[in-house]
Amino acid sequence: MSGKTAIIFGSTGLTGSYLLDFLVLDDRYEKIIRFIRKPSKISHPKIKDIISNLDDLSAYKNEIHGDEVYICLGTTIKVAGSQSAFRKVDYEFPVQVAEIAAENGIPVIAVISSIGADAASSNFYLKTKGEMETAINSKNIKYTYFFRPSMLLGDRKEQRSGEYLMKNLMQVLSFLFIGPLKKYKAIHVKKVAASMISTVNSKVPSRVISSENMHG
Structure with missing residues (x-):
């Protein structure tokens, strides 16, 4: 029996690079x-x-054929330069990929989203992530997984304002993130990438996976 084919969007990013290696x-x-x-x-x-x-x-479209699609696309408004440019990367591209995957009969899609993603949120970032999830869910791909990590640990090529200090603070205070707060605990991108692969191969029903449930 031949091995599987995986398709990755965002393989040069923080999480995607680990995903590719794995x-x-x-x-x-x-x-x-x-x-x-x-x-x-x-x-x-x-x-x-x-x-x-x-x-x-x-x-x-003819290149997007395989067993699984992984979407690790994401930016910030600051890096993208505008809300519209941000939305293009974090909403339009993932939804277009999902639409083609559905049309081509790909049964599994795994997408990096964000903790707090909510289409009804007043926060533009979280609202966009939530709308992306809603749109992809509407494609009715058999196994649809959204990964909502908290603060991601790992080295970025570009420095994001305040992120370095926030990462250090969250690591120092990590012992406080227990019980209901566990999902807010910072998580290394290596663990997120490993969780994507293990979840996809487990063929559990479609679901949202938060940081405390990400296991390699």
């Missing part, structure tokens, strides 16, 4: 299709690169 090392996977904006120095016999800025995903 998939390459996992014998259950024979092929990994990754969509990236520019050529990468990282190569492996399992990896097939599709160079695209994602602005016209419909042109790559």
Whole structure:
């Protein structure tokens, strides 16, 4: 029996880079299709690169065929430059990917969202994440998983304002995050990536997974 094919969007990001590494090392996977904006120095016999800025995903519909889709796309308004640019990355691209995945009969999709995601939120970031989840759920992909991590631990290429101090503070105060507060405890991206793969392969019913339930 041949191995599985996984498709990744956002493999150069904080969580996506770990996810890619884990998939390459996992014998259950024979092929990994990754969509990236520019050529990468990282190569492996399992990896097939599709160079695209994602602005016209419909042109790559025939490339989006496999067993599972992983979406690790995400930015901030500050990095994106505007609310509309942020929404393009965190809402439009993931929803377009899900739509094509559904049309192509891909049965599993795993998406990085955010703790507090809520389509009814007054916070633009959380509202966008919530609307993204709602839109993807409407595609009725058999196994749909949303991962809502708290503060992510790991080294970013770009420094986000205040994030470094917040990470250190949350690590120092981690002992306080117990019981109902456990989902707010900071989590390393390696654990999030491992949880995505283990959840997808467990074939549990569609669900939202928060930090305290992420296990490698």
